[in-house]
Amino acid sequence: MTYRFVPFASLRQQPTIVVDSTATGAALVLAHWRGAPTPVALRDDTSAGSVLRALRHPAAPGLEAAAVTANHFDVDGFVGVWSLLHPELALAHEELLRHTARLGDFRESDWQQPQAEHALQLVCWLNAKEKELFYPPFGAPRLRRREDEACVEKFEWFLPRFADMVRQPDSGRAAWAPEYERVQRAVELMQSPAVQLTCYPDIGLVVVRAPEPLPYYALFGPTAGYDIVLSLYDAQRYELEYKYTTWVDLESRPTLPRLPLAGLAAQLNAQETSPYRWTFDGITDTGPLLRLAGNTLKKPERYADPDQRPLYTSSIAPQVVEQAVVSFFRQGYAHMQPRRYWTWADIRAAAPPSAVSKA
Template identity: 80%
Template sequence: MAYQFVPFATLREQPTIVVDSTANGAALVLAHWRGAPTPPLLRDDTSAGSVLRALRQPATPGLAAPAVTANHFDVDGFVGVWSLLYPDLALEHEDLLRQTARLGDFREWEGSSTLADQALQLVCWLNAEEKERFYPPFGAPVLRRREDEACVEKFNWFLPRFAQVLQNPASGRAAWEPEYQRVQLAAAVMRGPATRLTHYPEIGLVVVRTPEPLPYYALFGPTGGADIVLSIYDGQRYELEYKYTTWVDLESRPALPRLPLDGLAAQLNEQEAPPHRWTFDGITDTGPLLRLAGKALTKVERYADPDQRPIFASSITEDVLEQAVVQFFRQGYALIQPRRYWTWAEIRAAGQPGSAG
């Protein structure tokens, strides 16, 4: 079956498979988005993973549609679309593509295998070429364009070129090496004596103490299986973040729902000295942050690595801050059990006082 990539706006003009997105009128949806109508047997932690499952089940209803689309460009969605267009190569490199998609979305890189190393190279190549030739993730509105329209140019450029770098990573070294080396150095810091991790598995939290802000791929590397990260940097600088693992429907494990962070922010603001105040993003954001605010961050800045944005010093000591965060989530999750496939309505309800799940 030969597929054609088409712009998202044209999906109703022909039977179309929608990847890493969802839409009415799709012949088939292959997405890990919360509530997406992905067939149960094809559900996976990543959208690309669902595509790869579908390629091994050719009788899947809707898979014979001639067109494929997505409403945005990111690593997971791109790998999924590319895999449909080049199925033989995709299945030949299935394990590597799965790791690449996971790394692109969940940002957890430990570098413990050759495959993980290759996945980092591919992700860094995609990141570098995307920023150099087009615009950064979530940057379309700055160009006064809609992402579902602007991303078509990215797909059209990357789709015919990805196979060469997949099969011969050295061909893309000039693009991927700078970020790759930056992540390698940061990962060494995460493994070193200056970094300490404290796990609270009952609430899905990892506290990372490390001297300075680091790239996400390294910072989140050892946090697999957890969904909330409290980063504590020297000088009483902090950020709390819900990982993207709580925005999607994970197939591999149950998870707790996101809780709104306004109560925690209010509690911290009672203790915080001027001039900064604790601010928070809503629970439907892809990666909500709780942090001391100066100038409000754009979505592009919030998605960028922590070492690429200002993180302000707090008047609250590390131990007090950690205790407040742990107590907030322990109380919030006291009556809630982890499970798969939360709806957004259920997540909002779980954040109400006295809720149980």
């Protein structure tokens, strides 16, 4: 079967496979988005993973559609679309592509795995060329364009060039090297005695104590299996984040639902004596943050690495913040059990009253 990429707006003009998105009228949806109608046999943690499963099940209903689309450009969605257009090469490099999609979406990586270095190079190359030639993630509104329209140019540029990077990543070294080297330095720091990780498996929380803010690919690298990261940096600078793993439907493991962070922010603000206030994002944001705020961060800034946005000094000691966070989630999750396939309605209904008190 030979596939072709089409703009999302032309979805209903021909039978179309939709990747890493949802849409009525699609011949087949291959997406890990919460509630997406991906066939049970093709579900995977990443949308690219669902595509790779589909390539191994060519008789799956809907795969006969020749058109492929997505409503946005990111690493996972791009790898999924590209894999449908290059099925033989994709299956020959399946583990690499799976690792790349997971790193791109969840920022997780086992650096001991043989594909980890190549996957990081691919992700850094995609990031670098996207910023150089187009606009950053979540940046389309600044151009007064819709993402589903603006992203077409990205797909059309990257789709014919990605195969060379899969085969010979050194061909793109000039583009991927700066971010790759920055991440590698941060990974070395993460693996050093200067950084301490404390895990709370009962609530899916990892606490990272580090001297300075770190790139996500290093910070979240060792957090697979966990869904909340509390970063405690020197000079009493902090951030709490729900990972993207709780925005999507994971196939590999159950998760706990997101709790609204208003109640936790209220507790911290009651103790905070600095000029700043603890603010939080809503639970439907792709990666909700709880942090001390100066000016409100725009979405591209929240998506950017922690070392690329301002972090302010709190008056609260780190052990007090950690205890407040642990207590908040233990109380909120006291009567819940992890499971798969939460709906957003389920998640809103699951929040105990104490978790949604006003900040």
